[in-house]
Amino acid sequence: MIILENRVCPDSEVYLVMISYGSERPKSYRPRLLDERLQTLLQIFGAVEIRGTKWCGKSWTALAFGESVIHLDDPNVKSLVEADPSLALQGNKPHVIDEWQETPATWDATRRAVDASGGEKGLFILTGSSTPAKNSVTHSGAGRIARLDMSTMTLWERGLSTGSVSLKNLFDGSFEPSAYTGSLSMLANAICCGGWPALVGASPQMAAEVVNQYLDAMYEVSVPQKGGVGSTARHIVSSLARNVATSATLNTIAADASLGDSDAQPATSTVAFYLDMLESMYAIVNLPGWDAPVRAKSRLRTKPKRYFVDPSIPAAALGMNPERLLADGQTFGLLFESLCIHDLSVYTSCLPGSYPGSLHYYGDSDGLEVDAIIELNDGRWAAIEIKLGESKVSDGIHNIERLRRKVALNPAARNPQPEFCAVVTATSPFCRYDAEHDVYVFPIGALRA
Known part of the structure; x- marks a missing residue:
């Protein structure tokens, strides 16, 4: 050896x-x-x-x-x-x-x-x-x-993260402020190129060709091998891309897949079949819901959010290149969230005490949603909001504070206080600690395991 x-x-x-x-x-x-x-x-x-x-x-x-x-x-x-x-x-x-x-x-x-x-x-x-x-x-x-x-590569593995903020260190109470100089264009390129090992250093144009070929091979070879129809899978993937980072219902996906023809709308059972197929090919992953009590019914009854295994897949399915992404803030925000969840999933899996399903999201009937919850097997947890722009950091902090209050008031929560809370952004100029709100703020391009 x-x-x-x-x-x-x-x-x-x-x-x-x-x-x-x-x-x-x-x-x-x-x-x-x-x-x-x-x-x-x-x-x-x-x-x-x-x-x-x-x-x-x-x-x-x-x-x-x-x-x-x-x-x-x-x-x-x-x-x-x-x-x-x-x-x-x-x-x-x-x-x-x-x-x-x-x-x-x-x-x-x-x-x-x-x-x-x-x-x-x-x-x-x-x-x-x-x-x-x-x-x-x-x-x-x-x-x-x-x-x-195994997932595709994170920003850290691709050499695109400074690594000045460690997820493990945050759980251990260790953090050092630092400056950050990354750009939105870097992130747009990173989303469109994806974390495919063979595309590290490739141009977005080259990466788009490869990812489109990846999708074509899935529709024309992999899906038929599993008993599906390539064109139906293509329509469902397009719907999932449009609804990425949401808990879209089977009815919503079925309506999208019909392309406006109500007579051609697939049954929800058909949509479920294709979703299971895409999961079995490790093309999509589900982010489960979370609540503080470990036996809470909401953990099972909250609809999962669906993400693709790599953010370049929805970018390709939507026909987005970096320039178009930079001009479409709403779509950029959704695909940026996909990138962050992708990297957080990998980094979380490296934490001591993580388990399959350690990464969740929080959503409740009051309309409160927090993008990522990390829970370890000793009950320690952390809350993370994802915001594309620095101007939205205050909104993320507000959501985190609401969640902390709700958990603190829940008598069934064994660990009511999080180990840490954070807002992850695209291009914050500093990795910093907001002492007033007890929240860390840092860009995804500074994070590592």
């Missing part, structure tokens, strides 16, 4: 994490925030599955830790493994099984190999960009195969 030092903070505050990369590590591999988590899981489980949308970097990250690999999206290899699934397991360990869902029998073969190893750890790394049919595997892999969700 190759031992490397992975710098995860700016030079002003450097942490060195020892990462053991394998011999298959691509020469141009750019370290990811989940590398440390993957290394930990390989030390605990016999196998780890990395899940996420196509092209988000799963294969490269798996290879970075691997000593051998088999690619099941190669038709010649796939046909051999379909005849004998044990062939997929051959190689030095950790052995990477790329796109395992192409031959679902490899899942059960992996699970059996882990059982037969007598407790050996870190044998296999599987990658998957879609969920296979439930009847394709006979065992969940619980206790043998860990699951690790």
Whole structure:
């Protein structure tokens, strides 16, 4: 194994994490925030599955830790493994099984190999960009195969964040004010280019071509493979893009998908089918609702907000380039929120004490909505509002203060006081602490895990 030092903070505050990369590590591999988590899981489980949308970097990250690999999206290899699934397991360990869902029998073969190893750890790394049919595997892999969700790259991973504000440090009560010089045009480019590893440093024009091809491939290949119709999926994705960062109803999406023809409006059950399909392909993610009492009914009954796995997808679906985005403040605001939720989701997953679903939003019948709530498994929580412009910071603070009062008055809230509250903006000139309101204010381009 190759031992490397992975710098995860700016030079002003450097942490060195020892990462053991394998011999298959691509020469141009750019370290990811989940590398440390993957290394930990390989030390605990016999196998780890990395899940996420196509092209988000799963294969490269798996290879970075691997000593051998088999690619099941190669038709010649796939046909051999379909005849004998044990062939997929051959190689030095950790052995990477790329796109395992192409031959679902490899899942059960992996699970059996882990059982037969007598407790050996870190044998296999599987990658998957879609969920296979439930009847394709006979065992969940619980206790043998860990699951690790992967997203596209954050601003920090792309080198577009100064990293002067740490989410972990905020939970620990540590913060240092600093100046920030980022621009709206940088963020518009970042939204349209997205966090695709292969597009780091690409021009927005080049990125638009690639993202549009990504969508076309999804409509023409992936959707039909799952029993859907590409044109229907295209209309539903367009509706989701129009309604991004909202809890749009199935009826709203169905009406949008009809393109004004009431006779062609799909049933809500059809819309639900396509939403499930898009989730299974890791194209969209749901942000659940939150309330302070851990057993509150509202956690289950509040409709989730829907976001795309990368902000470049709704930008492409809406036909937005950076210049058009800068001229349309309302759309920019929605896609900026998508970018922030994307990055907050990744940073939250790196926090000690985070769990699947640690990131929420708050919305109630009084019309109060707070964009992001981070809750850790010890009950500590934080509230974050997202505002595109500095002029809207006071509105974000007002919403946070309303939420703090509501939670403080709720006798069922075990942790009524948040660890911290913040307003995340696009281009605030300073990362600062507002002592009067007990709220941090900083731009997304200054944040890291």
